[in-house]
Amino acid sequence: MAEGMKQMLAKPIQLADQLSKWAGDAPANKQDFLELKGRADKLAALLRQAARTELYERPARRIMDDTEQVLSKALALVAKSRKQGLVHRLFAITPSAAFSKIATQIDNSISDVSWLIRVSAPPADDDDGGGMFYGLCPIAQNEPILTLIWSNIATLHTGHMDARSEAAASLASLARDNHHFAKRIIEEEGIPPLLRLLKEGKTEEGQENAACALGLLGRDPESVDRLVAAGASLAFAKVLKDGPMKVQAVVAWAVAELTANSDSKCQDVFAQNNIVRLLVGHLAFETVEEHSKYSVPSKTLSIHSFVLANKLAATSPSTLVDGPEMAPLRHPERGQSKTNQFHTVVQSTVASAKIGKDAHSQSSSNASLPWKPQQHSRAREMEDPSTKAYLKTMAAKALWQLTKGNADICKSITESRALLCFAVLLEKSTGDVRYYSAMALMEIARVAEHNADLRRSAFKPNSPASKAVIEQFLQIVDKGEFTDLLIPSVTALGCLSRTFRATETRIIGPLVRLLDDKATVVMREAVVALTKFACTGNYLHVSHSQAIIDSGGARHLVQLVYLGEQVQLEALILLCYIAKHVPDSQELADAEVLNTLSWAYKQSHLVQDERVDELLPEAKSRLELYQARKL
Template identity: 35%
Template sequence: MANLEVERTIQEELSFPILLGDRIMRAAQEAESLRMRPDCAELAKQVEHLSAMLRSVVKLASATPSLYEPPVRRIVAEVSKNLERALTLVRKCKKHSGVLRQVFSITSTADFRKVSNLLESSIGDMKWLLSILNSDGGIDLTLPPIASNDPILAWVWSCIATIQMGQLKDRAEAANELGSIAKDNERNKIIIMEESGILPLLKLLKESASPDAQLAAANVLINIAADQERVVDFIVTSLGVPIVVQVLGDSPMRVQVAVANLVSKMAEQGPIAQEEFVRANVTRPLISLLSMDTVLSDPMLQAGRASIHSLVVNLSSSGKSSFSANSDHGSSRGSGHYRKEREVESSEMKKNIKISCAEALWKLSRGSLSTSKKITETKGLLCLAKMIETETDELQLNCLMAVMEIAAVAESNADFRRVAFKPTAPAAKAVLDQLLRVIQQENNPALRIPAIKSIGSVARNFPGKVPQIIGPLVAQLGNRDVDVAIEAAIALGKFVCPDNYNFAYHSNTIMEFNGVPGLMRLLRVNDRAKKHGLVLLCYLAINVGNNKVLEQEHALSTLEGLARPVIAQHPELKDLFAKAIHNLTLYQTGAQLHRPPFVS
């Protein structure tokens, strides 16, 4: 059987030093040496003081179910070590016979002074400990001797003790102080976790009686969770995710903004947090808040084309959405406790919550099939399309990034792609319309790039000829922003690669939109542009090598001239280059069929 060590209770921890204290005082009374007796008596006074404080902690522990234990255990362990040294010293002064008497009587005033100093430090530690356990006034910023070499430890202890045991107003202040400590460096975040700070913060986050306390707790959890996978995993294993989702669903909006930001920070750390949030159905309050103040009840259709508003209504009324037009912007509990307060919130605050919720959906969707399914199976995709259509700046960008991540998941999962991005489905059509609009009308590369990437990710979903999609992408090959042009080349490459069933249709469409001249110019920009541009050129050479434009633009000589340096960096492209060059030599007038190989 495995030897499982069970942590002792606080009462058991305290019983040992109290017992040591009793032994020391008895040994001091039995001291034989007249020379050492005054020193023993002085040590006994210090020990008596320590014992009284230890018994006070025992009473507090018995009367306080929520006692904050880490500093108690650490300080009591140090006190026990010092008391053991004191007992060893005092016993040397007891009566012995023969040789033992001579050995054990070798003590000096210096020995007593050294142990006395240790006991004095323990007395200082115990005074500090009692001050934070008994405190009614919030954080104690004094420094106990045990933390003299690491002051952060004492401040963390004091803050967490106040959060766990203090008055509500003091708990909020302590959480703000802990947040400041967490901002200083990564080590402090780990200390807060290791000193049991997460559970008191989660408990404070649930404190619906004080939005200030909730906000403070959320902000410190954001600071701790940032770039710390260990901390996020600990929050998850501490069953913190359901608490976060509950507070997100039913809290004042300023708290919801912070909690949505916490969801983003946690989701950034990977699949463990993402999956736990999906289980807790975090997408429900996020999408509900994102669609706040969006009119969902207009049944009218625009002439010849359904608006995104009406598409949402139709989807909801047909029973395909788990959200109703009149759903409360809250959790699955649907309490709506703060509904009236939300109605009078400023437009700036409403914009902030939408920004935070859109970012949370973006981070939750990254690489997560389960999250992406949750969003697309509800009205989430339509809401994202609506925000892309009507909003600007950060909110529009976050929604585009969310769509981009969902599309990237769809690219690697054919079943999900066919369902979520079926071109004739209302939600998919609404999103596609907005992506094309952004590509054609927005001048900001930060917006164009995720829109282009999204369309490239679902390239295999489009049947036959789709000039309305290929045309805008081809136009971006000549974009002055190199990154936009490169992403256009990458996206077009996904339309014409062998994995795409309709590669021939798409290749011909690119030629019809005169895409080759812009592509040839892109090859002269930089190495990254050259690589992705050449891949697209190779696909075109293989698919439509007999097209005269390729000969007019000197595609063959270009591929031959650029093959060696590109293949040296990307050897996986060697066969693609060889196939493209061979195909062009078959079709182009005057090309030598048996020219020497372009690479050894």
């Protein structure tokens, strides 16, 4: 037992002994004093037994503080009788209600200490292995749930594996039901035993329950900070590297939950502990060939290497991708010329990476792996398909949360094969993994919009992985179906507007068609995306503005300015950019854009916006210069 705990027990033991002595020496052999002495002796014996036990510290401190207060009150009551003279003792009788009250309090202390001993050192022959519930603790009668929390945490310390697993599941249930319960579990030091069970548990169920509980405890930034400070990131990394696949999936989910409920510091800690690379490895497993060797090919590859990569992509497609899952996809509505376009991009990327890998020594290649493939590959391949799918889904979700606003993590992900993996999942998968992949790509695009280095490295026009991603987004936007994938696809295309060349003419048209969508949120996102193409900050703003006009955007925007309500302001800003950059357009004249801008100029709720106040006068004046005003 720690020295501090011994000191904490010393004073209650001394007070109990003193109470027993004073109560035994009380005058007139009053029955009340004798009963008090019996209770003091019983409490002293329990306290000495507790001193020989490795106590669960959180309830122990609270129980000992309360016990010390009760004994002090009892001593004060007995001392009052001892100090009175003979005459006073004959005529001044201590009320029996006072003895009854203090006796009840001592009984509660006896129950508290007995409970503490049971939870701290359960009998070795207990059929329940220590159990998860040891009865109610009187000290927590005003908050009964605290007794349950203490009991489960104590079981995590002392119970056998099955009991620990059940205790972790119980804590997870409490944390899921109530935010306050989650805070109490953290306050009562429930994190360390959960982490120990996650790292050292001998059953998958116990590890899963521990990971689930840890993920549910991080409901706010403060709680996440406590988890990270306790070593959650190290435990997660250990499981993601060597743990069973089912447990890895729950850990990936926990990483997503903690990251979503924290600030940017959590993202950096997870990245420093290699969690990002491990998640990418799980995402890439059975998505592209040589999934665990996803390190970036050397930037010094020879021209011959690239030629050979292209030759491989053209002549041996069947050898570059795992299994029938990666067979070329056919899109009848797009014609035979584009049938194998995406598949060819995948092949080219994999081939280039393979050539790059061969250019390195075997030792340096193995150093970059998130795990040793030869040790885990076969076991992972034999795993249940639903487990593989769930792990891939949770890895995508975790990467989505980790990429939010973090340029370093985005760069790390784009330097791996993750972009290609996300593109393949967008093309081939269904359900949540497809949605999380789209959201992760959207967050990477958002960061790239404001980070020129990331744009140049990850979204180069000639990058096969970038082409694959853009192709998938274009297919989703071109269909125009209002699904979970449409908004992130539109947003990502807008954020990447600076990466497109003037010769790339496929993007503006599908976005303009969304201006006539029935869903307001779709129209708004399309307007915002097109604004990023047409704004002055985009080097090709004139070409893009003309493309918007050629696609019929002026007529849609005029309607949205008049009738768009929630889209009205954003539509006006885009219309101002177009009028400013292409003021001599006949289409703008035919759509009566000048009249629209003149009307907007008189609307106070519109001109109050700083962007409109800056753009509208210049756009209006340029139109007046090039076009005759139509009344």
